[in-house]
Amino acid sequence: MTPFRYIYVDKEELGGCILPAQFPGWEKYETTDLFHKTYSVKWDLRFLRLAKEIASWSSDPSTKVGAVAVDKEHGIIATGYNGFSKKNLDRPEDYQDRNRKLMQMIHAEENLLLFAEKTRLKHCTVYTYPFIPCGTCAAKLLQVDIDRIVTIDNFPERWIDSFNCGREQFADAGVIVDYYPAECLNV
Numbered sequence: 001m002t003p004f005r006y007i008y009v010d011k012e013e014l015g016g017c018i019l020p021a022q023f024p025g026w027e028k029y030e031t032t033d034l035f036h037k038t039y040s041v042k043w044d045l046r047f048l049r050l051a052k053e054i055a056s057w058s059s060d061p062s063t064k065v066g067a068v069a070v071d072k073e074h075g076i077i078a079t080g081y082n083g084f085s086k087k088n089l090d091r092p093e094d095y096q097d098r099n100r101k102l103m104q105m106i107h108a109e110e111n112l113l114l115f116a117e118k119t120r121l122k123h124c125t126v127y128t129y130p131f132i133p134c135g136t137c138a139a140k141l142l143q144v145d146i147d148r149i150v151t152i153d154n155f156p157e158r159w160i161d162s163f164n165c166g167r168e169q170f171a172d173a174g175v176i177v178d179y180y181p182a183e184c185l186n187v
């Protein structure tokens with residue numbers, strides 16, 4: 001298992017609007033110089049905020065997930081959020097029956113894949129909120145050759161096996177996963 005690559009966000013990069021004292025876990029987030037040469041914290045946070053906004057569109061009352069695929073020029077290729085199919089009648093009882101809900105729920109990443117032109121996803125970064133893609137979505141994202149995942153440092157215990165399965169697949173494939181603290185989205 002590769003170690004987490006946490007992102008250190010310093011106040012200069014965010015225009016001086018974050019003070020370390022505001023974040024209890026501040027010291028945890030560190031990056032190398034290579035990160036700053038290759039990626040932009042400013043753009044990462046913009047797209048993570050967008051993924052959060054898209055997550056809010058989900059009709060699922062308990063779990064709302066958003067995903068955004070972005071190319072090297074910061075162009076948005078596709079978005080997705082979790083939900084039932086467009087043919088579903090969206091009955092409230094379908095959300096209450098957990099087994100049924102899980103069987104017919106399309107994950108945010110799956111919707112992103114269904115809506116995108118497959119060839120345009122190659123070498124994209126995929127932003128997911130509020131957590132890393134699950135094990136089955138990780139496999140599908142790898143199948144279209146994405147380069148990187150950017151997400152939130154958040155691992156709800158009930159899905160930890162699936163998140164670990166996703167992390168292991170990304171690590172095996174050499175796909176970078178960068179984690180930001182959720183507090184970074186509030187600025």
Ligand SMILES: [Zn+2]
Nearest residue numbers: 107133134137
């Ligand atoms: Zn999934």
